[in-house]
Amino acid sequence: MTLDSYRNFVTIVDCGSIVAAANKLLIAQPSLSNQLKNIEKTYGAKLLLRGNRSLELTDAGRIFYKRAKEICMMEEGLRNELLNQKAGFSELLKISIPAGNSPYFLHKFFDAFIAKHPKVNYDFYEIPSEFVIPNVLNGITEIGLIRSAAPGHGALTLYPYEREDIVALFPKDHPLAKIKGNLSVPDLANYPLAIPFDCLDIVYASFGHYLLSPNVSMITSPKTTAIEWARSFGSVALVSLTKEDMREIKDMCIKYISDENLYIMSAFIISKDRHLSKIAKEFLQVHGIEVS
Template sequence: MTLESYRNFVTIVECGSILAAANQLLIAQPSLSNQLKNIETYYGAKLLIRNRHKLELTDAGRVFYLHAREICQAEEKLHNEIHNKKTAFSELLKLSIPAGNSAYFLHHLFDDFRAAYPNVNFDFYEIPSDFAIPNVLNHVTEIGLIRSSLPGYASLAVYPYEKEEIVAICKPDHRLMQNGDILDIAQLADYPLAVPFDCLDLVRSSFGHRLLAPNISIITSSNATAIEWARSFGTIALASLTTADFQHIKDLAVKHFSDDNLFITSAFIVNKEYPLSRAARNFLGFHGVDVG
């Protein structure tokens, strides 16, 4: 068996079809189908059941997939370590961070650390918080930064990082600005809203407590997109802002809410079952996390 066979099998499973995997791998579909048959012949077991609309792993296929993915990850880790030895970088830090972070937040998180530790190279997985958790559980990344309810897995250590208040953001001449310094969320019931996905459940819950439904005109993947809708199209953005974000929206007006529950806590997560690298310990310690 070649490494390519393992990689291609993992791609087939994760793409959900041979056609999609072939397109991603830039391989002819018949060739990829033959590779799959050769793997099944080699191991003497049926690995995939091909239904009309999707592929399903057999029990043997599930075992093979998990080990094939481990093989691919080990090869990738080896490749990265060798690459780092050939360059000026001496350490590699793999992190999962929420997709849609503003550039200002990323500067806030990494600029000073990179200045203090110039020999650390980074491997970022920018994905939704819910996907960062399995990445850390499966040791794909050492550290995850999440913006969601804190996970309750026994193998995860959770370190709260920042409290991000959800605020209303709109143009300074918006008539909402005439409603005082502090808003009740019920005052927004008649206005179109732009809400990032991370804030969606909290916004709906806050409206629901007042027996109201929010008028959500767009759900965005990032705060930046929601804010741009407020800036360009006159909607009201309900977004969680970090300290780094506030200073970069001075052309817009910001209103705070009376509801004390409208905030998101971001947190670092690590897998307690794996020892942290020196780079990971330094990164967490740099951001005030004592991992002992």
Template sequence: MDLKQLKYFLTIAEEGQITSAAKRLHIAQPPLSQQLKNLENELGIELIKRGSRHIELTDAGKILRDRASQILNLSDSTVNEILDLKKGFSGTLKIGTVSSSGTILLNSRMNEFVLKYPDVKFELYEGNTFKVLDLLDEGIIEIGIVRTPFNNSSYNCIYAEKEPMIAIMNKKYDWKESKNVVSIKELKNKPLILYRRFEQLIKDCCIKENFEPNIFCKNDDARTTILWANAGFGIGILPKSAYNLASNNNLIYKEIQNTKLTTQISAIYKKNRYLSTVAQNFINEFSLD
């Protein structure tokens, strides 16, 4: 018994005539009658009682009619689901993200993707950039959302726009209330709170200005930088788009005027590795912005 036989039998049951069923199926009547006989022989039971004008289903025929309808519907649904998966309309997308990417993803790219592909589900893995790279290398995730700088030699990368770093502080550290920008030199001797990810970059910029930064606290999460700065422990340095990741009610921010102190969000995936259609659709949406 195969799906074609079930389709033929269900059509006969629905039409009530083999002749009408043959016309609907666009086949000749004798082959259809033979298919029905083969099905009855295989099951070892009569499925219909033949009349001069109409057929009548036996009890076994009624059971098969109901089950055939369910099986064929399930088959159609399965095919559609697989086609949707192939087209990237459904499935589960595993993404690794850094904490400071949150506002960019939720405000634009992810929102557009979810609206376009409502049947796609997500598994998110969070960590710093190096953790996300490890997850990608191990094949646990398909796509990483990370921040520059990182070694990109093993990855295909789609970059968002560049953004400046900012200095965040409460009023007691605001030495120039009228200015909304600062130079890196103005941070000399100030207690700095920074995300360890950017430590070397910040140090290099400070050394170029002939001073060593006074690092009060380094951490592994942009949210920690915001919370410590909000508590008044020092001046935090972080990407501008990360400013709203945590409570900042006591804070103001000033853009740091330094062409080296910029960063970008990047969607990355491994070179020479299969990428699911769902993941490819996400990459396509990301690259539109």
């Protein structure tokens, strides 16, 4: 098995068909089909079910796709590190962060650090929080930031960072805008909701306390998509925001919800089993975290 085999398999899955992948990779379709057969023969497992118009991953295929993608990311990271060294950049910071970040978030996280370390290069992986954890555990990135319930994983060290309240956002002409003060969970029960993955379990738990089920019309990875969905289609976005984030949103109504459990605590995570690079330690130090 070569790295190209892993890359090409990932491309087949991402493109949705062998024909589309062959066009993207500039490889003849029969050659790509044979590569797929050889991969399945090597691992002794059927990885893809081929229909007339689409491909479907088998259970084994889902495992292989996940690991193949990790291998490709690790190889890309290695290449970037060597290129950075050749170009005169002394360090590379590899970090996984949740998708859909505001400009405020990026400035808060990196302004002070970049001022101290102008020659550092970065590998950013903007992905849902549930994928940040395996990235850190598998050494794809040294540091992860999550916005979700604290993972109960013995191989991780967690450093709580910032609380973000889960609030309701909706157009200013929405019926909920007429309610004075905070909303209650029952106030939201009859309206379609757009919710990011990071907030989903917390929202379900809060509704469950009232023996209610949320009307979830849309689930997304980045919260920016949930906000735009509410803005464009008149639903209610339930998303976690900092006070600084709230100040940036001027065209929508933002209301707190009277439930003390509706919040997310963002946190940095690192692997207990991996030694942090000097630059990763210095990044955490900028944020008040000392790692020996």
